[in-house]
Amino acid sequence: MHDIKAIRENAEQYDALWAKRGLEPQSKKIIDQDKLIRKAQQVVQEAEAARNKSSKLIGQAMAKGDKEEAERLKTEVAGAKNVIAAMGAQVDSEKAQLEMLLASLPNVPFDDVPEGENEDDNVEIAKWGQPRAFEFTPKAHDDLGADLKMMDFETAAKMSGSRFVVLSGALSRLDRALAALMLDMQSAEGFEETTPPFLVWDKALFGTGQLPKFEEDLYKTTGDHYLIPTAEVSLTNTVRESILDVESLPKRMTAHTPCFRSEAGSAGRDTKGMIRQHQFNKVELVSICHPNESESEHKNMLRCAEAVLQKLELPYRVVELCTGDLGFGARRTFDLEVWLPSQETYREISSISNCGDFQARRMQARYKHAEKDNRFVHTLNGSGLAVGRTLVAVLENYQNEDGTITVPEALVPYMGGLEVIS
Missing domain, CATH: 3.30.930.10 (Bira Bifunctional Protein; Domain 2)
Structure with a gap:
């Protein structure tokens, strides 16, 4: 298995070492997949922050007797929960795809291993x-x-x-x-x-x-x-x-x-x-x-x-x-x-x-x-x-x-x- 952080930081080196094993460049599709995960995770985090903020405001609205505002906030919380659930599932799916990709790739040779085809x-x-x-x-x-x-x-x-x-x-x-x-x-x-x-x-x-x-x-x-x-x-x-x-x-x-x-x-x-x-x-x-x-x-x-x-x-x-x-x-x-x-x-x-x-x-x-x-x-x-x-x-x-x-x-x-x- 490979370290995704190391691939992000040393993409060209990884591609060069995989090339020695006869593989096409792999880092771009790995990094692109990683970006999809991080983007979906950001949406989840933003939705969680919005849910938490609205949840706190519901109590304040109820204390003031503002039922209309409380209902609006409850709707926002429900919407945020739906986003969290949907994007959370997407994160899991994208992570599974990345894991399959990384799991299918061979180890990289040491720099001084003799090059050859067979x-x-x-x-x-x-x-x-x-x-x-x-x-x-x-x-x-x-x-x-x-x-x-x-x-x-x-x-x-x-x-x-x-x-x-x-x-x-x-x-x-x-x-x-x-x-x-x-x-x-x-x-x-x-x-x-x-x-x-x-x-x-x-x-x-x-x-x-x-x-x-x-x-x-x-x-x-x-x-x-x-x-x-x-x-x-x-x-x-x-x-x-x-x-x-x-x-x-x-x-x-x-x-x-x-x-x-x-x-x-x-x-x-x-x-x-x-x-x-x-x-x-x-x-x-x-x-x-x-x-x-x-x-x-x-x-x-x-x-x-x-x-x-x-x-x-x-x-x-x-x-x-x-x-x-x-x-x-x-x-x-x-x-x-x-x-x-x-x-x-x-x-x-x-x-x-x-x-x-x-x-x-x-x-x-x-x-x-x-x-x-x-x-x-x-x-x-x-x-x-x-x-x-x-x-x-x-x-x-x-x-x-x-x-x-x-x-x-x-x-x-x-x-x-x-x-x-x-």
Whole structure:
């Protein structure tokens, strides 16, 4: 959500930043709508003043015995009440239109975010690790899983359709081991392990920016709930409609949850394997912080996510998303992309975003800045990491020519001492 006062005072700057995201100038229609509200509010205030003045004079006229004047004043009061009611309804209607307009507009990027139109214009800023040189042709993760008889897409399709999988045996345990390692590592970094709801109301999704724009990507129940597309929604909304003590910031949380996405906008993409599923597990990181700390907090969250890949010794790169590839609520985003030998390329495994006060305004989440001055917090979120995609990366990078999988050293204790999956 955007600050209407800031748009009034910095209209050209907002239009320039939205232009970087490929949008036409927006400030004029926002300000014009705001003027309609303020004009209607002025009429209401004038009518209220006239009503109050006439109401006082009625008593004076009655005391003097001037019934005719009293009746005239009563007519004025009734007329003022009608104006107040009519214009009050107009104010509510105009405000709702302005809110819809503001709610539909994405966040503005930081000034130094690289400009570009799409993912091809993202900027690589770092690499870690050297992709393994195989002495055989590496297989894709789904072929490895099928050969092990521990990854079954056909059985999942019988009960749920495409983009679902049944993991079993050692691969199911590996999935659990990865999540446990991630939670342990992020908890050690000061992120409080949390178990949030997996079902939320629409206002929670509005708060983090999934609604109203991305409803087609969500699963809605027959009641009033939605399945979470990411634990970012639940974790970030723990501070909605709150005023936090500044001493409590930053508030860092991590959670391992299932995530549910219809993938409406990805028809035909990654239909084979576990890269893009309707249901997947993720360890999420969320930080609620003071505005002065959000840039440094962003870098810290990136470091924490990178540490998992380094612990697993998986080659990866870090890219900063260009303005045309930023998510709806983000001001800056770093993506971690892990190396997949079967595709001979890096694929996204985590997105870590600084949303500034965009989500906080939608949720009314503030901190106590001074005795009578409450200000909006900044919110950040990211994967630490996507469990399924990490499983994919482990299978492909640790595969052996005979089809077995070497368990990464960091995971052996979580696997009960198992060193090779066969």
